[in-house]
Amino acid sequence: MVKSMLSANHAMAGLEGRPRNLFPVWLSLILIVLWRITVDLDIDFSTLAYGVSDMGEYFSRYRTPDFSRISTYLELILQTLATAFWGTVFALIVSVVLAPLAARNLSPHPLIYRLSREMLNFMRAMPDLLLALLFVAAIGLGPLAGIIALSIHTAGFLGKFFAESLERVDGGVYEALEAVGAGFLQTVMFAGWPSINREFVGYTLYIMDRNVRAASVLGLVGAGGIGLELNEALALFRYDRASAIMILIITVIIVIDHLSSYLRKKLN
Amino acid sequence: MQKWHWPTPNGLPPFHISIVVICSILLLALSASMVEISYNRIVNGWRPMVDFLGHLLVTPDWSYLGQLGAKMLETVEMTVLATAIATIVSVPVGILAAENASPHPFVYRIMREVLSFARALPELVWALVFVSAVGLGPLPGVMALAFVTVGFMAKFIAESIEVVGKGAVEGIQSTGGGRLQTIMFAIMPQALPDFAGTLLYILDHNLRAAAILGLVGAGGIGYDMVISMRMFEYDRIIMIAISIYLIVTLLDRLSDKLRKRIIHGKVNVIR
Incomplete structure (x- = not known):
């Protein structure tokens, strides 16, 4: 991804006047790839949002360290x-x-x-x-x-x-x-x-x-x-x-x- | 062999080097029992090792190839996703944690401490914690990876922001640019090559971490690794090891090439 971004930069350097801004293209490509990955990994970030209160409860269990051993x-x-x-x-x-x-x-x-x-x-x-x-x-x-x-x-x-x-x-x-x-x-x-x-x-x-x-x-x-x-x-x-x-x-x-x-x- | 003459006044190894070496040897000797190293163990330890290496010389279990591919893809996907999430978080955090871009010295100090906390524990410990919080699967892995990565990446970003030249910053400020504009147009463009180097280094590190x-x-x-180890399926172990080696090496070579192209080897990520 970085490689292609670089070559885009080189291409831009060669143009005169205001270069074409390819940034949105690359950004959307990256976002599509990331979205595909989340689908493929079956990761649902909304469960994470629901789980925030549960997480709070979960981490509160760590509140009382037991140093007896x-x-x-x-x-x-x-x-x-x-x-x-x-x-x-x-x-x-x-x-x-x-x-x-x-x-x-x-x-x-x-x-x-x-x-x-x-x-x-x-x-x-x-x-x-x-x-x-x-x-x-x-x-x-x-x-x-x-x-x-x-x-x-x-x-x-x-x-x-x-x-x-x-x-x-x-x-x-x-x-x-x-x-x-x-x-x-x-x-x-x-x-x-x-x-x-x-x-x-x-x-x-x-x-x-x-x-x-x-x-x-x-x-x-x-x-x-x-x-x-x-x-x-x-x-x-x-x-x-x-x-x-x-x-x-x-x-x-x-x-x-x-x-x-x-x-x-x-x-x- | 001819006796070596050290380039010191008395021809002996320099004092501080000898001291460090002697102290290290003493420490090693003292801690040997703690790590269960003994003469007996070293002398008799070779046989099981050779036996084991013998076990590894088997024909790979080709029927496993499909599942291996799927699992490796999952590993790579976790790496990419965690690195992407960490990058999004790290850029603003890194700016807050850079001495010359942070809005207040207090924010800078707090941020530095938070980052050092995030870095302190290995990914695997956070993965343990997140697994018992959200259950098995790639999600806790991505969370753990992203969390630790932010600790490293934001620190690296902050450090590369701190070494940015003053000239461009003053240039923007003298034309009436605000804080955000200064960061956007003076600091970021200068720190960008460093960012790219850091990103590649982190990607490399995360791939190894994701594999375990x-x-x-x-x-x-x-997971497959542990299971096939428990079941003594050496024909699978060997495939897993080779595929991890191949994919890590591939990324390593690729990032070496890219890094050289971006920064001509002037960035030293490890300080």
Whole structure:
């Protein structure tokens, strides 16, 4: 849709005088598509309107959080954080190995470049929960499955980010090291990573942030953390417990969010 | 191998890097028992993994193709609908949450807090909540996706509005333009390329998210995924995984191309 809008814009730029305004055409096309989708998905927004008062009643059930099982929750939150941390570290290790191979200007061979790019793409494309589901089936319930899933998925992201940053580094920096006889590893180590150290930390923090969020739902498929507890609370209609768990998750995530944005600001 | 000499005065790795590495290793060691990682587990963990991968090498269940297509279409439709709803909500909210376009600092602060709340929980948690509120089906999925997306998109929009050049804004104001006119004709056109980049990024993210919403019964391919996992129907799992990979990659490539065309790679969505 955006593509066609763009070409319309280009066409408009070529005309003289007042260009034809194609905006209404595109808008109505988009609206028709969206309407078709709502029909196809069988979504009826009027039920939503009727349901507003019900929704009010429903959400009021969350009003009295029940913190009586707080020690269990805290333990599970810690497990969630540990899962996210382990996942991030593994992802970091994998991506630090793969990224230089996937950077066009550093990669020892175009074939290696293509292969490692494809590998990163594949890792990124698999949703982490799907991977967690698979690994739970493979190695059993528990946070280890979650860690593996998180690290595979986010190594794909980190590897791509790092590779792109490494590609943006000025070619002279690499040449300088190669000129004094540095090998591939030495070029990567002493020209590549130091040139992108800011992005490196920024992306890693972003991924850590993201992994904490993701780890909090891994429990839904039995891959450890607080998610299972939340699922059970809702399945048993214990909205007071669910509310307590959600408050805890939100607090942790907001704290981590502020911490990482503080660290990022300090770096710049 | 020749010993490496770090480009520091004493030839050793820089102090702060060593500290971070040592602390991380300590943290990992401390939390190992918490995440049930042990030597035993690592040594014996390979066999079930290899066995499992062996299970995945099966001929796909072609008779499932029709249902798979329908479910994938549903996933994509949920993504598009949720992103569209979120965009409509995010533009005004984003304007209110931008420091230089917000009518009042107080509104700006409140909006920022609301957005950070919307972003805090993953889609899946909201999907759980909405499923128990409005029942199974794509509706709670779309609601959850749209809700979280507003949190991200409005923040990105607000940030791209905040970096807009002052010149055009003053230009409009000097000719007597009001607030709405300033936003419409000075701020929006400058922030538009950023918007497009953000939209593509979000679409990408939402497709992945929509693919797993079915885990909690909120529509899309996720439900089939769980069911075939429970029934050990590896011939279906493999098809689902491949089709998710294909569709995500397709969108990824497409949005990469578009993004390059729109902004020549100058926008960095993740800050």
